[in-house]
Every structure is written in C-alpha cells, then in structure tokens.
Amino acid sequence: MTESERARLIARVHGQVQGVGFRWWTRSRALELGLVGSATNLPASRVEVVAEGPREDCEKLLEALRSGRTPGRVDHVAELWMEPKGGLTGFVER
Template identity: 65%
Template sequence: MTTERLTAWVHGYVQGVGFRWWTRARALELGLVGYAANQADGRVLVIAEGPRDKLDALLALLRSGNTPGTVDLVVEQWDSARGDVTGFVER
C-alpha cells in the first residue's frame, strides 16, 4: 500500500480551542503520523502521512464542521510521503 503525505492549511477560528488536540486524536485513531501546528497568521498546519484512504478520512473530518472552533476553509496539497514524521504530535 502506498503511503502519501497530506499537507492541510486550516483557516478559521481554530487556535486555542482544542483543535490541534482534536486533530491529533483523530489522526491517531486512523493510524496516521504527523503533526498539527499553529501558524502566525491564525491558521493551523496539519501534516499527515499514511494510506490515501485514511488521509481522505482525516481531510473529511477536518472539513466536517464537527471540530472544536470553526473551520472556514481547508486547503490541501498531496505529495509522496517523506518518512520524516513519527507518531502524531501537537506543535
């Protein structure tokens, strides 16, 4: 099975409301590795690696509206996995 990398920039009211913790919990449930990190411009950057179907599931959860805070937009980018992340952490 091919491993891919999802880079997602999450826009909205997502900092300081448990969003990174929620994202980490969902990613771990899906068996993904990576991290979620606050950005200076108010976005949250999510990097995740794993099978495409699991990454698609995480992306759908990010866009679902059932997250802490309010997600206005999720912009994604796909790439080959780099293998430079382990576990899933909040940064």
C-alpha cells in the same frame, strides 16, 4: 490509486482554530486512523496539519477537518498532496 498507497497530506486550516482544542482534536483523529505527522499553529489563526499514511486514511482525516464537527470554526481547508517523506513517528502538536 490503490487503497494501500501511502501519501503525505498537508492541510492548511483557516478559521477560528487556535486556542479551542483544535490541534488536540486533530491529533486524536489522526491517531485513530493510524497516521503520523503534526498539527502546528501558524500566523493569522491558521493550523497546518501534516499527515502521512495510507492515502485513504489521509482522505478520512481531511474529511474530518472539513466536517463541521471540529472544535472552533473552520472556514476553509487548503490541501496539498505529496509523496510521503517518511521519518515521522507519532502525531505531535506544535
């Protein structure tokens, strides 16, 4: 894979990640990397992160989610890689 290859990352983050500024923090990291997508609260105290952009930058975001430097407490991050779908602008919190 080339560094410029585009990808879509879907990361489901499990742990204490709601009500602690996690989505805001994730949005900030994604925007720093130039990614587009969203961070959305899910049932069972999970957050789903969808990010599109260069695969290398999506991998950097995934690494940040697993870094131990996030707000709250991340117990597990499940990742799914897909072809980018496009149509996303900015990075939103839901």
